[in-house]
Amino acid sequence: xxxxxxxxxxxxxxxxxxxxxxxxxxxxxxxxxxxxxxxxxxxxxxxxxxxxxxxxxxxxxxxxxxxxxxxxxxxxxxxxxxxxxxxxxxxxxxxxxxxxxxxxxxxxxxxxxxxxxxxxxxxxxxxxxxxxxxxxxxxxxxxxxxxxxxxxxxxxxxxxxxxxxxxxxxxxxxxxxxxxxxxxxxxxxxxxxxxxxxxxxxxxxxxxxxxxxxxxxxxxxxxxxxxxxxxxxxxxxxxxxxxxxxxxxxxxxxxxxxxxxxxxxxxxxxxxxxxxxxxxxxxxxxxxxxxxxxxxxxxxxxxxxxxxxxxxxxxxxxxxxxxxxxxxxxxxxxxxxxxxxxxxxxxxxx
Amino acid sequence: xxxxxxxxxxxxxxxxxxxxxxxxxxxxxxxxxxxxxxxxxxxxxxxxxxxxxxxxxxxxxxxxxxxxxxxxxxxxxxxxxxxxxxxxxxxxxxxxxxxxxxxxxxxxxxxxxxxxxxxxxxxxxxxxxxxxxxxxxxxxxxxxxxxxxxxxxxxxxxxxxxxxxxxxxxxxxxxxxxxxxxxxxxxxxxxxxxxxxxxxxxxxxxxxxxxxxxxxxxxxxxxxxxxxxxxxxxxxxxxxxxxxxxxxxxxxxxxxxxxxxxxxxxxxxxxxxxxxxxxxxxxxxxxxxxxxxxxxxxxxxxxxxxxxxxxxxxxxxxxxxxxxxxxxxxxxxxxxxxxxxxxxxxxxxxxxxxxxxxxxxxxxxxxxxxxxxxxxxxxxxxxxxxxxxxxxxxxxxxxxxxxxxxxxxxxxxxxxxxxxxxxxxxxxxxxxxxxxxxxxxxxxxxxxxxxxxxxxxxxxxxxxxxxxxxxxxxxxxxxxxxxxxxxxxxxxxxxxxxxxxxxxxxxxxxx
Ligand SMILES: Nc1ncnc2c1ncn2[C@@H]1O[C@H](COP(=O)(O)OP(=O)(O)OP(=O)(O)O)[C@@H](O)[C@H]1O
Ligand SMILES: [Mg+2]
Numbered sequence: 001x002x003x004x005x006x007x008x009x010x011x012x013x014x015x016x017x018x019x020x021x022x023x024x025x026x027x028x029x030x031x032x033x034x035x036x037x038x039x040x041x042x043x044x045x046x047x048x049x050x051x052x053x054x055x056x057x058x059x060x061x062x063x064x065x066x067x068x069x070x071x072x073x074x075x076x077x078x079x080x081x082x083x084x085x086x087x088x089x090x091x092x093x094x095x096x097x098x099x100x101x102x103x104x105x106x107x108x109x110x111x112x113x114x115x116x117x118x119x120x121x122x123x124x125x126x127x128x129x130x131x132x133x134x135x136x137x138x139x140x141x142x143x144x145x146x147x148x149x150x151x152x153x154x155x156x157x158x159x160x161x162x163x164x165x166x167x168x169x170x171x172x173x174x175x176x177x178x179x180x181x182x183x184x185x186x187x188x189x190x191x192x193x194x195x196x197x198x199x200x201x202x203x204x205x206x207x208x209x210x211x212x213x214x215x216x217x218x219x220x221x222x223x224x225x226x227x228x229x230x231x232x233x234x235x236x237x238x239x240x241x242x243x244x245x246x247x248x249x250x251x252x253x254x255x256x257x258x259x260x261x262x263x264x265x266x267x268x269x270x271x272x273x274x275x276x277x278x279x280x281x282x283x284x285x286x287x288x289x290x291x292x293x294x295x296x297x298x299x300x301x302x303x304x305x306x307x308x309x310x311x312x313x314x315x316x317x318x319x320x321x322x323x324x325x326x327x328x329x330x331x332x333x334x335x336x337x338x339x340x341x342x343x344x345x346x347x348x349x350x
Numbered sequence: 351x352x353x354x355x356x357x358x359x360x361x362x363x364x365x366x367x368x369x370x371x372x373x374x375x376x377x378x379x380x381x382x383x384x385x386x387x388x389x390x391x392x393x394x395x396x397x398x399x400x401x402x403x404x405x406x407x408x409x410x411x412x413x414x415x416x417x418x419x420x421x422x423x424x425x426x427x428x429x430x431x432x433x434x435x436x437x438x439x440x441x442x443x444x445x446x447x448x449x450x451x452x453x454x455x456x457x458x459x460x461x462x463x464x465x466x467x468x469x470x471x472x473x474x475x476x477x478x479x480x481x482x483x484x485x486x487x488x489x490x491x492x493x494x495x496x497x498x499x500x501x502x503x504x505x506x507x508x509x510x511x512x513x514x515x516x517x518x519x520x521x522x523x524x525x526x527x528x529x530x531x532x533x534x535x536x537x538x539x540x541x542x543x544x545x546x547x548x549x550x551x552x553x554x555x556x557x558x559x560x561x562x563x564x565x566x567x568x569x570x571x572x573x574x575x576x577x578x579x580x581x582x583x584x585x586x587x588x589x590x591x592x593x594x595x596x597x598x599x600x601x602x603x604x605x606x607x608x609x610x611x612x613x614x615x616x617x618x619x620x621x622x623x624x625x626x627x628x629x630x631x632x633x634x635x636x637x638x639x640x641x642x643x644x645x646x647x648x649x650x651x652x653x654x655x656x657x658x659x660x661x662x663x664x665x666x667x668x669x670x671x672x673x674x675x676x677x678x679x680x681x682x683x684x685x686x687x688x689x690x691x692x693x694x695x696x697x698x699x700x701x702x703x704x705x706x707x708x709x710x711x712x713x714x715x716x717x718x719x720x721x722x723x724x725x726x727x728x729x730x731x732x733x734x735x736x737x738x739x740x741x742x743x744x745x746x747x748x749x750x751x752x753x754x755x756x757x758x759x760x761x762x763x764x765x766x767x768x769x770x771x772x773x774x775x776x777x778x779x780x781x782x783x784x785x786x787x788x789x790x791x792x793x794x795x796x797x798x799x800x801x802x803x804x805x806x807x808x809x810x811x812x813x814x815x816x817x818x819x820x821x822x823x824x825x826x827x828x829x830x831x832x833x834x835x836x837x838x839x840x841x842x843x844x845x846x847x848x849x850x851x852x853x854x855x856x857x858x859x860x861x
Pocket of ligand 2: 399400401523754755756
């Protein structure tokens with residue numbers, strides 16, 4: 001039980017290696033690693049079973065579809081992960097996605113020749129502004145994150161309807177150059193998928209290797225201690241909302257590219273649940289301070305695979321929702337179990 | 351470290367004053383910290399010691415007065431500014447990131463980064479943390495999450511953090527409150543080392559023996575004001591106490607030999623693998639049994655298992671002759687067994703509630719009539735305890751979170767005294783409590799026993815154990831190492847059993 005003997009030698013090479021490896025050690029790391037492996041196994045198993053049972057699963061077109069779905073989710077969930085790490089939440093991402101999709105769609109009706117980069121930047125910029133509103137409310141307005149972003153979820157969705165007048169954006173309004181980024185490009189991989197991977201990788205780098213990213217963990221782990229250490233919690237929480245908003249805005253454009261329609265009543269509706277689910281299933285604690293993008297990637301992978309497997313197996317959408325919900329509950333339960341376990345361990349050593 | 355070759359005059363304050371709305375809790379304080387000294391600050395609970403340190407460390411801003419470092423007046427506007435001035439505060443309760451590693455806790459906000467891109471260099475950070483921990487003789491893996499560490503280990507992390515800032519003024523608020531004697535010795539070695547490096551160490555502590563063992567000078571505070579500063583050799587222990595409380599203090603009552611009644615709590619062969627094994631003990635009505643042992647010996651674990659917080663694998667527990675096995679604290683309380691936990695911050699008190707609400711929480715049923723709370727009785731009961739324990743609070747309706755550390759502890763004790771259980775388990779009941787209140791709490795415990803309550807006191811404070819106990823059960827490494835009668839118990843005989851250098855009593859084999 002006792003450590004901290006003065007005579008004992010310094011940290012072993014093994015420790016240093018372990019610390020350098022994949023995950024940053026956090027409390028309950030044994031359990032966390034078990035969860036990562038478990039998630040991966042679940043995905044593989046699910047894919048194998050579905051492939052055997054349904055001829056529509058393991059086709060090139062279907063795998064493509066899964067990749068596109070996961071990409072969209074991964075982009076939004078990467079931002080969500082940062083928000084959740086600081087012990088906050090962004091429930092408005094679905095509405096941000098919808099608003100960005102609608103705004104860009106209507107713009108394209110009048111300016112079909114806009115370059116793709118411009119379109120992407122516009123959507124991202126719009127998301128940035130919407131995220132700034134969230135960030136200001138939470139970081140400086142001191143509004144609890146759930147309340148603030150539940151409010152903006154409703155407001156932004158309202159704006160979607162006002163801006164669109166209830167009209168949807170139709171396939172003929174989406175120019176081909178935009179649709180192309182969701183179609184197989186060089187090496188058969190759509191640009192959109194590459195973008196998602198690059199974004200997730202950048203998110204991972206930010207969280208693991210920058211002081212700003214580490215401060216996000218600090219704020220979520222112990223806000224008081226963070227303040228004592230001179231971490232500017234307000235600014236950093238604001239930043240996480242900016243990132244989350246911007247990524248949801250970008251996802252709005254990608255949504256338009258992927259589906260070539262944007263319906264104000266359905267685009268991005270309940271997407272915040274999926275983003276939070278991917279984050280929490282991946283092991284980011286809903287209480288902040290631990291987790292990260294690699295886990296979120298696994299979470300998105302699992303959710304995407306499940307949704308698709310259920311769809312190709314002909315299971316109804318309602319069941320999909322219920323199953324997703326059950327998985328989220330399980331993930332939160334596992335998180336709190338791990339927490340309790342490590343708390344007891346800590347308390348016992350006091 | 352950083353200060354050789356530089357002229358270091360040290361730190362002074364002039365007329366430092368602070369109030370939180372009401373009367374000032376730090377009043378016109380002039381204090382000076384010299385290089386290479388250990389400066390103890392003592393005073394009763396609520397005297398303003400912690401607040402003074404927080405003013406120096408930039409946590410609070412003074413209403414008046416100034417802080418002067420090396421002859422220059424400085425504005426300590428934030429903890430960050432304080433650290434840049436070489437001032438580091440180690441809090442009464444560890445202020446760390448439980449999810450993050452030791453290394454990151456030390457370097458948060460100042461992670462070593464690569465020269466070209468601002469990328470955290472984990473390997474460098476880990477080895478620097480390892481070097482720092484080693485320099486204070488601590489053997490803690492820098493890659494371990496801090497939440498897994500014991501309080502003593504967490505404190506070492508805080509000290510390492512202060513060192514990494516090249517702190518010249520290390521302020522420690524009750525650092526020994528939850529340490530074992532051995533850990534205290536190690537801390538003292540570190541403090542002496544800091545002093546040898548030229549730092550001034552401020553040390554707030556209620557245990558005067560420790561103060562005299564380490565301090566060069568002693569500042570006494572009373573009611574927010576400084577009474578004076580003396581060289582440690584100039585004063586005796588009793589003189590310090592007199593200046594703290596402003597009066598002579600009666601000694602703790604000599605405990606009369608009592609004739610205990612029937613067995614109230616009987617534990618047989620209690621075992622929970624990995625935590626404790628084969629624990630047997632009994633407490634009679636009217637008896638005070640102390641459970642001594644090093645921190646981590648499994649005493650708290652046994653108490654938690656008895657109280658229904660944790661489970662145990664086998665063994666029997668009898669309460670007043672009836673076999674019981676509580677699955678929750680609620681069941682235990684109903685049956686008349688109460689447990690005062692050691693961790694008041696997280697388990698004992700609800701910080702946002704008032705003193706009165708906290709104290710009467712466990713007897714709400716008794717206090718209600720037809721579902722409505724009898725506020726008058728609540729207030730009155732609470733007021734009586736506040737008076738009895740001399741809790742320093744503006745009123746019984748103040749939030750507990752604004753009380754000083756020691757006064758929170760008194761509220762917690764008050765809460766358990768109000769509940770009047772048949773068997774009371776107290777876990778470190780006087781940690782962080784000043785000498786006057788400690789005597790008062792001891793008197794209350796003795797009173798309760800005299801009225802027929804069976805009391806089990808877990809304590810690492812040997813003078814306390816000796817003052818209170820009719821019998822002493824010593825635990826070591828999860829087992830009962832031995833039992834001492836009141837006449838057999840001395841500091842030495844207890845420590846012998848606790849560290850395992852003496853013969854193990856009762857023929858039990860050591861782990
Ligand atoms: N944030 C706050 N708001 C209101 N009152 C406070 C606050 N902090 C401290 N006080 C009050 O200031 C007084 C001094 O408290 P302080 O914590 O400095 O005492 P202390 O000497 O450290 O006592 P202890 O030995 O019990 O730790 C107490 O009466 C306390 O109630
Ligand atoms: Mg204090």
